Amino acid sequence: MRACLRSPIGSLIGRPWFDRAAMHLLCNWFFPLSRLWAAARAAEGSLERFAAEMPDASAVHGRSLLEGRLRRFEGVRSRVLDSERAWEEAFFGDGDDAPSVLAEIERARLFRRNGYNAQRRLFAPWRSAVVAAPIRWAIPSPEEVAADFANLVADPAQAFAAPDPMPAIAESRRFSALPGRREFWLRFASPSRKMNDTVVARVYEPEGVADPPTLIFGHGICVEFDHWRGLVDEIEALIAMGIRVVRPEAPWHGRRVPDGRYGGEMFIASAPRGALDHFTAAAREWAVLIDWCRRTSAAPVAIGGSSLGAMTSQVIVDKARFWPERLRPDAMLLITHTGRIADAAVHGSMAQAWGIAENTMARGWTGELIGRFMPLLDPVGKPVIPPEKIVTVLGSRDDVTPFASARLLIEEWRVPPENRFVWRRGHFSVPLAMLRDPAPLRRFKAVLDGIG
DSSP states (O other): OHHHHHSHHHHHHSSHHHHHHHHHHIIIIIHHHHHHHHHHHHHTTOHHHHHHTSSOGGGOOOHHHHHHHHHHHHHHHHHHHHHHHHHHHHHHSSOOOOHHHHHHHHHHHHHHHHHHHGGGGGGGGGGGGTTTOOSOOOOOOHHHHHHHTHHHHHOHHHHTOOOSSOOOOEEOOOBOSSTTEEEEEEEEEOSOTTTOSEEEEEEEEETTOSSOOEEEEEOOTTOOTTTSSSOOOTTTHHHHTTOEEEEEOOTTSGGGOOTTOOTTHHHHHTTTHHHHHHHHHHHHHHHHHHHHHHHHOSSOEEEEEETHHHHHHHHHHHHGGGSOGGGSOSEEEEESOOSSHHHHHTTSHHHHHHTHHHHHHHTTOOHHHHHHHGGGGSOOSSOSSOGGGEEEEEETTOTTTTHHHHHHHHHHHTOOGGGEEEESOOTTHHHHHHHHOOHHHHHHHHHHHTOO
């Protein structure tokens, strides 16, 4: 697949038509099937519990067929849990397996987890029952959010304060999946009491590079890079350039998905609180990772991401003014971002497809009420990183993370023209285009090389 995207055929795929097709597939297939997959997780083989997860239990037809599908799903899940336990013991347990054995254990884990995720297809016969409601909403009232985030309103510095002391970080054993690099995982307790879970980050380390520069790179919403095979990786080339890449799993994604949910659903389902919980937690988690990077390499530390990960980076370069200087990042790489959180989380085309505005209004939210909280996540003044150390990649046709809003932000920040890459693409075709045109990555590498 990756070879295809880098071939002349890839130039046809990475075009605006792809964005329309991707949006259609996501809204009409991926999200509805994900909701059914999450319902199956909650059901644990029970037809009654599965029906209770549906917006209309009477829509559950073909009971004997569904019972068979749920049994099959449970069989796949059991095998996945077995592979996860083997992975846990091999990488974080007392074993001493050779790197080649570790690589095979990881391949088996990813193969089975990918297959587990692909079980969404089992529930295609019931897709029509949830195509209009692919989110199980859990929207809090304005009063609940006002009470829970009074500290954010009164004292943003405290809400975004870097952990002190830092939580202990466990490092897994290392292995080589591809020549020229080593891979391993970090994990630690989230400093967010609201998350109350374990953060996991995958590290890709170039071999033979002493004190490599590091990029902490966040993924997009509903993207679970460590659990699907063959995903597009627009920054993989950076590892070959000698840059260490740390990829944390965002709250409510990957190993952090709550029971009965699919990756990223809670961010959407609990709007507008989801954004507040996510960004306050993720910012403090990334502070822990920045601290680890400083302790394990003397080279610069950058942050960045795509879509949701890029927005997380924007929050950090603003709120890091509350952090000790050593925790402030040195550079930033933003891909498909927007200027204000609400522009994507409320007004973006994906947010509109999810029905965030209608469902929050039904819970008593108004534009004025949302406006009391969402701007607390937006940049205030200059970022802690000089503008010449920021590289941005945007699609002029992006309406998921709206381009116009991002353009205003990089103008406010005075990002120099040579660090701006604006392509005639949409949200989903920009990463594909980066596989064929690595100019943004080369520019980012030059920025890191220029940091003394």
